[in-house]
Amino acid sequence: MTKAVDLAARLGLAAPVIQAPMAGAQGHALAAAVCEAGGLGAIPAALLSPAGLRAEIEALRARSTRPFAVNFFCHQPPAPDAARERRWRERLAPYYAEYGLDPAAAPAGAMRAPFSAELAALIEPLRPPVLSFHFGLPAPDLLARVKRWGALVMASATTVEEARWLQQHGADVIIAQGLEAGGHRGHFLDDDLTRQLGLFALLPQIVQAVSLPVVAAGGIGDATTIAAARALGAAGVQIGTAYLKSPEATITPQHRALLGTEAARHTALTNLFSGRPARSIVNRLMRECGPLCADVPAFPLAPAALAPLREAAQAQGRSDFSSLWAGSYAANCRAAPAAELTQAFIAAWQAARTQEMA
Amino acid sequence: MTKAVDLAARLGLAAPVIQAPMAGAQGHALAAAVCEAGGLGAIPAALLSPAGLRAEIEALRARSTRPFAVNFFCHQPPAPDAARERRWRERLAPYYAEYGLDPAAAPAGAMRAPFSAELAALIEPLRPPVLSFHFGLPAPDLLARVKRWGALVMASATTVEEARWLQQHGADVIIAQGLEAGGHRGHFLDDDLTRQLGLFALLPQIVQAVSLPVVAAGGIGDATTIAAARALGAAGVQIGTAYLKSPEATITPQHRALLGTEAARHTALTNLFSGRPARSIVNRLMRECGPLCADVPAFPLAPAALAPLREAAQAQGRSDFSSLWAGSYAANCRAAPAAELTQAFIAAWQAARTQEMA
Numbered sequence: 267m268t269k270a271v272d273l274a275a276r277l278g279l280a281a282p283v284i285q286a287p288m289a290g291a292q293g294h295a296l297a298a299a300v301c302e303a304g305g306l307g308a309i310p311a312a313l314l315s316p317a318g319l320r321a322e323i324e325a326l327r328a329r330s331t332r333p334f335a336v337n338f339f340c341h342q343p344p345a346p347d348a349a350r351e352r353r354w355r356e357r358l359a360p361y362y363a364e365y366g367l368d369p370a371a372a373p374a375g376a377m378r379a380p381f382s383a384e385l386a387a388l389i390e391p392l393r394p395p396v397l398s399f400h401f402g403l404p405a406p407d408l409l410a411r412v413k414r415w416g417a418l419v420m421a422s423a424t425t426v427e428e429a430r431w432l433q434q435h436g437a438d439v440i441i442a443q444g445l446e447a448g449g450h451r452g453h454f455l456d457d458d459l460t461r462q463l464g465l466f467a468l469l470p471q472i473v474q475a476v477s478l479p480v481v482a483a484g485g486i487g488d489a490t491t492i493a494a495a496r497a498l499g500a501a502g503v504q505i506g507t508a509y510l511k512s513p514e515a516t517i518t519p520q521h522r523a524l525l526g527t528e529a530a531r532h533t534a535l536t537n538l539f540s541g542r543p544a545r546s547i548v549n550r551l552m553r554e555c556g557p558l559c560a561d562v563p564a565f566p567l568a569p570a571a572l573a574p575l576r577e578a579a580q581a582q583g584r585s586d587f588s589s590l591w592a593g594s595y596a597a598n599c600r601a602a603p604a605a606e607l608t609q610a611f612i613a614a615w616q617a618a619r620t621q622e623m624a
Numbered sequence: 625m626t627k628a629v630d631l632a633a634r635l636g637l638a639a640p641v642i643q644a645p646m647a648g649a650q651g652h653a654l655a656a657a658v659c660e661a662g663g664l665g666a667i668p669a670a671l672l673s674p675a676g677l678r679a680e681i682e683a684l685r686a687r688s689t690r691p692f693a694v695n696f697f698c699h700q701p702p703a704p705d706a707a708r709e710r711r712w713r714e715r716l717a718p719y720y721a722e723y724g725l726d727p728a729a730a731p732a733g734a735m736r737a738p739f740s741a742e743l744a745a746l747i748e749p750l751r752p753p754v755l756s757f758h759f760g761l762p763a764p765d766l767l768a769r770v771k772r773w774g775a776l777v778m779a780s781a782t783t784v785e786e787a788r789w790l791q792q793h794g795a796d797v798i799i800a801q802g803l804e805a806g807g808h809r810g811h812f813l814d815d816d817l818t819r820q821l822g823l824f825a826l827l828p829q830i831v832q833a834v835s836l837p838v839v840a841a842g843g844i845g846d847a848t849t850i851a852a853a854r855a856l857g858a859a860g861v862q863i864g865t866a867y868l869k870s871p872e873a874t875i876t877p878q879h880r881a882l883l884g885t886e887a888a889r890h891t892a893l894t895n896l897f898s899g900r901p902a903r904s905i906v907n908r909l910m911r912e913c914g915p916l917c918a919d920v921p922a923f924p925l926a927p928a929a930l931a932p933l934r935e936a937a938q939a940q941g942r943s944d945f946s947s948l949w950a951g952s953y954a955a956n957c958r959a960a961p962a963a964e965l966t967q968a969f970i971a972a973w974q975a976a977r978t979q980e981m982a
Contacts, residue, residue: 460892464822467952494855534818594825
């Protein structure tokens with residue numbers, strides 16, 4: 267059922283195994299290991315300053331000459347909402363008291379910036395071969411600019427409607443992001459979470475609906491799930507959570523210790539950590555506030571008020587207020603170098619292809 | 625990856641293609657067509673009186689001598705809660721007014737009965753070869769009785785924990801019910817819906833966790849999804865929604881007309897129609913009350929107050945207050961006889977198996 271487009275050939279990869287960009291959880295070290303092993307490594311830009319992004323790309327370039335991706339968010343910055351911000355801070359006040367923190371000292375503002383003309387100007391000379399986008403696509407003029415310099419454009423769809431929209435608006439590859447995926451849901455046309463589907467239903471319906479190649483994301487991390495993604499029509503796989511226990515990932519020791527355990531089986535979509543629904547292993551804040559809470563400021567304004575709590579708890583070795591991004595594969599994570607994992611994913615893809623051709 | 629157990633041989637089927645029991649949407653006609661085509665047809669008992677159930681099984685026996693299943697619910701009847709019932713009826717009052725209905729005339733009580741000693745006594749002489757259970761298993765003495773007469777016991781799991789529990793408590797086959805499935809979620813250990821997984825994550829995790837054969841359910845309805853279920857480790861597939869547009873299904877014309885259309889792509893879990901979360905195509909009541917509502921009486925008490933509204937609207941050709949059970953496959957349904965559909969599913973299973981053995 268796989269679309270005839272050979273993504274691996276187009277990208278110069280051993281197989282279309284794509285490392286999911288995971289802002290805050292990895293940088294050039296993971297990307298370089300994946301690239302050198304024959305997959306497509308990715309630099310997540312969302313939490314980096316322009317200078318930080320340039321440094322990350324240059325560090326990756328120094329370690330690998332193979333193709334790579336840079337990932338950006340495309341959200342509309344929200345209007346500030348003082349009442350909602352106040353409700354959120356009131357909700358957090360007991361935790362501030364518990365930790366002896368001064369609520370007045372909490373920062374304000376956004377920690378994640380969307381793709382912009384400034385960022386396009388910054389990265390254009392570095393010529394990333396692939397740009398991937400979450401939450402839609404950049405404005406048409408910016409997208410045209412990116413495509414003029416020859417970058418392949420990948421973008422996430424969480425519904426059939428979004429996949430059609432992305433195809434109409436210039437994406438080259440669709441990433442079908444199943445409900446199993448860790449981190450932020452990429453929806454951008456509709457925030458009704460009941461419209462979002464698990465990969466088993468989403469992937470074949472998107473493959474039917476568009477002519478572009480479709481990469482499967484969410485819940486993939488071993489030979490079984492790679493073969494199933496191929497059976498459902500995937501032209502490639504994007505894998506995130508299964509890399510989180512690799513030494514190259516930059517997550518906290520608490521987050522790392524949870525992965526691969528029974529406790530990691532319970533993940534949920536939560537808006538508490540950023541303002542948008544994202545999949546995290548369930549922790550204290552999610553249990554006590556409920557994973558989805560109407561008082562949370564709009565994305566990406568929520569983390570400011572949480573930051574002092576997160577830091578104070580982390581200093582005591584607790585991740586009660588930290589996002590523990592992970593997909594539904596989290597209980598199966600294993601600790602292995604990213605190169606070894608990538609080689610296994612590539613071998614699994616190739617074995618499944620061979621079997622289909624038999 | 626498929627478990628070595630050959631469910632088809634054990635059940636005397638052409639392939640382990642199981643028709644999902646769908647109370648209110650089908651009876652012996654669909655079951656007989658599936659059985660005669662080589663699959664496992666099923667009679668849903670939940671909405672039948674004891675006499676009605678006996679009549680259905682006898683009608684099936686008259687049309688087919690092949691193996692079949694009878695499906696029961698295993699819920700605990702709830703304590704009545706007058707306050708909740710009142711809130712629910714208050715919420716429905718504007719609709720009663722719109723239709724000129726008398727709220728005092730609405731019936732009360734439960735329309736779905738759980739498996740019981742009475743039902744076991746009734747069906748024992750009819751020796752159904754397979755019994756399947758939803759919402760757990762019957763009490764140990766009842767289960768032992770069923771197994772003494774030689775029935776194979778299948779039961780639904782929506783989490784890894786439930787699959788382990790079912791194996792420990794005497795099930796012979798686990799049905800891994802992915803979040804894509806239409807109708808009632810089968811959860812019974814925990815009502816936290818965030819614990820429920822899409823089939824892509826649920827199925828391989830259950831296959832890893834238990835030694836019993838695991839049947840995949842949810843989102844399956846064609847060769848692509850059957851091959852993917854096999855790739856994820858399924859020992860069989862249970863298919864419901866894809867049968868709903870067959871002439872043998874007994875759904876309303878409005879429900880039938882929606883299946884196979886873009887409108888059927890939007891399904892959601894709702895407790896409005898029964899008191900327990902179940903997947904339905906989104907309709908007016910779900911939009912206006914929200915699909916999950918705390919004022920709904922506990923399962924199975926909710927439908928009583930809705931019944932007059934449902935009937936009044938249906939009389940005008942509207943399904944605004946009717947459950948439109950359907951899984952995430954609903955937009956792909958096609959109108960074809962159940963025998964033809966079953967033959968296609970069997971052929972798809974066999975083709976996938978042949979390919980894996982190549």
